[in-house]
Amino acid sequence: MKCKICRQKAVAELPQHRMALCQPCYLDWFPSYAKKTIKKFAMLEPDERILVAISGGKDSSALWRVLVDLGYEADAMIIDLGIGDQEGLGLEGEAYSSTSTEFAREQAQLLGRDLWVIDLREQIGRSVPELRRGQRPVCSACGLVKRYFMNRAAFEAGYDCVATGHNLDDEVGALFGNVLTWDTHYLSRQGPVSPLRGERLIKKIKPFCYFTERETAMFSLLAGIPYMREECPNAVGATTITYKELINRLESQAPGTKRRFYDGFLRERDLFRKQEEDVVLQHCLSCGMPSPLETCGFCRLVGDVSVTRFGALGESREESNA
Ligand code: AMP
Numbered sequence: 515m516k517c518k519i520c521r522q523k524a525v526a527e528l529p530q531h532r533m534a535l536c537q538p539c540y541l542d543w544f545p546s547y548a549k550k551t552i553k554k555f556a557m558l559e560p561d562e563r564i565l566v567a568i569s570g571g572k573d574s575s576a577l578w579r580v581l582v583d584l585g586y587e588a589d590a591m592i593i594d595l596g597i598g599d600q601e602g603l604g605l606e607g608e609a610y611s612s613t614s615t616e617f618a619r620e621q622a623q624l625l626g627r628d629l630w631v632i633d634l635r636e637q638i639g640r641s642v643p644e645l646r647r648g649q650r651p652v653c654s655a656c657g658l659v660k661r662y663f664m665n666r667a668a669f670e671a672g673y674d675c676v677a678t679g680h681n682l683d684d685e686v687g688a689l690f691g692n693v694l695t696w697d698t699h700y701l702s703r704q705g706p707v708s709p710l711r712g713e714r715l716i717k718k719i720k721p722f723c724y725f726t727e728r729e730t731a732m733f734s735l736l737a738g739i740p741y742m743r744e745e746c747p748n749a750v751g752a753t754t755i756t757y758k759e760l761i762n763r764l765e766s767q768a769p770g771t772k773r774r775f776y777d778g779f780l781r782e783r784d785l786f787r788k789q790e791e792d793v794v795l796q797h798c799l800s801c802g803m804p805s806p807l808e809t810c811g812f813c814r815l816v817g818d819v820s821v822t823r824f825g826a827l828g829e830s831r832e833e834s835n836a
């Protein structure tokens with residue numbers, strides 16, 4: 515197998531793009547394809563300040579690196595969710611969240627950019643596993659908490675947008691789940707860009723939405739990016755993983771299936787839009803962040819806790835000394 519560009523020995527096969535590339539050509543191709551995606555969806559203006567939400571995993575770590583290499587002003591934030599360091603919850607010894615945070619710190623040093631570390635226990639007095647109610651998986655509460663702090667940190671610290679590492683597999687898996695249940699609310703919101711709404715709901719972008727999980731993993735490996743290989747212990751058995759496996763089977767029989775499904779959805783998404791526009795956002799009476807109801811989902815979940823107030827998240831910032 516030869517590299518499509520330079521005819522040297524290829525190391526990465528990209529069936530979705532009907533080509534194979536050698537290491538140097540892959541390291542050139544990947545950021546330039548991300549740049550094209552950013553342009554296609556008009557995600558960013560050149561001078562916008564970006565806050566990359568990083569998990570310490572391959573996708574978001576690669577995203578931070580690529581955005582910085584493309585010349586963007588990109589800092590990052592990580593929420594230490596306290597997963598894997600509790601006793602008696604069946605997760606002992608994994609230290610998932612604290613290890614992820616260490617990888618994020620290493621990356622911040624390498625890139626010479628600022629990292630904001632938000633410790634959930636300091637903020638709300640509880641970790642994600644302690645938000646579990648009954649036997650229900652804690653993933654939806656975890657997602658809510660992450661979205662809340664991504665937005666709040668970007669708003670308070672004056673960033674123009676939040677970038678997440680969602681890849682094509684994440685997007686297609688979520689889309690598949692939302693189609694199975696015909697969840698028109700989520701279908702109307704899903705996509706590569708969620709524009710600014712009001713002044714407190716910051717723009718969210720997904721510059722890696724066209725890369726498969728394999729493609730970002732390959733980039734992280736070939737580029738020597740430090741990242742956490744372990745998956746979240748809570749994700750074991752999650753339905754989205756089953757959806758991803760199913761879709762991968764379809765993709766291996768007909769390469770390009772994921773991309774066609776996603777692009778087809780984006781073309782027709784307006785079918786679900788009307789309903790979303792009718793939702794009027796107000797400011798949560800408890801915390802002041804945007805909410806369709808008087809009290810936002812985060813405050814309903816965590817109750818009456820005193821989260822760091824506007825402007826004070828700066829205390830969590832870790833300046834790079836590189
Ligand atoms: P997940 O919800 O784990 O599928 O992650 C989706 C995206 O959310 C990742 O690509 C990151 O951009 C972001 N993210 C996940 N976990 C964290 C975290 N602990 N702190 C900040 N951002 C995160």
Ligand code: ZN
Nearest residue numbers: 798801810813
């Ligand atoms: Zn609130």
